Amino acid sequence: MASRAGPRAAGTDGSDFQHRERVAKHYQMSVTLKYEIKKLIYVHLVLWLLLVAKMSVGHLRLLSHDQVAMPYQWEYPYLLSIVPSLLGLLSFPRNNISYLVLSMISMGLFSIAPLIYGSMEMFPAAQQLYRHGKAYRFLFGFSAVSVMYLVLVLAVQVHAWQLYYSKKLLDSWFTSTQEKKRK
Numbered sequence: 696m697a698s699r700a701g702p703r704a705a706g707t708d709g710s711d712f713q714h715r716e717r718v719a720k721h722y723q724m725s726v727t728l729k730y731e732i733k734k735l736i737y738v739h740l741v742l743w744l745l746l747v748a749k750m751s752v753g754h755l756r757l758l759s760h761d762q763v764a765m766p767y768q769w770e771y772p773y774l775l776s777i778v779p780s781l782l783g784l785l786s787f788p789r790n791n792i793s794y795l796v797l798s799m800i801s802m803g804l805f806s807i808a809p810l811i812y813g814s815m816e817m818f819p820a821a822q823q824l825y826r827h828g829k830a831y832r833f834l835f836g837f838s839a840v841s842v843m844y845l846v847l848v849l850a851v852q853v854h855a856w857q858l859y860y861s862k863k864l865l866d867s868w869f870t871s872t873q874e875k876k877r878k
Contacts, residue, residue, distance in 0.1 A: 720774045721870045727866040729787050735857045736780045764832035764839045769813030776806040799861050
């Protein structure tokens with residue numbers, strides 16, 4: 696066996712690497728998907744913390760009503776959206792399929808459903824803003840409905856990608872489980 700700095704082993708031209716063991720594709724995919732989902736969970740955590748900060752400032756009246764508006768109704772159930780992310784993180788160390796499935800189901804209930812409700816709740820205010828140019832809620836001088844729609848769109852994308860990668864990860868884990876059962 697040759698070292699990196701030494702000569703090549705006698706009798707080989709370096710093309711005999713095909714027989715060597717490789718990491719199975721589903722294990723490589725599992726590591727990659729876990730990394731992608733973790734990045735999305737951290738983005739979701741930042742969004743969640745910003746929303747908690749906005750709601751806390753609004754409720755505690757740390758700033759005037761003109762600076763930070765009271766929260767919309769959809770923001771309260773969306774606070775539970777941290778639960779699916781935590782379940783997803785808990786599923787990673789031991790490839791726990793049940794936690795990942797619970798994470799995906801609860802993401803629909805605690806994340807996607809409040810966002811859909813929020814888009815419907817804020818629609819009349821957005822329609823009034825864009826038709827007549829009148830806004831009644833503000834966040835630091837900006838229309839609250841505009842800012843919250845931007846947050847909503849970003850959150851929908853984060854959760855959609857999270858669901859997509861979670862489904863691919865689940866398929867990867869099922870593949871490895873099925874191969875173990877066959878042996």
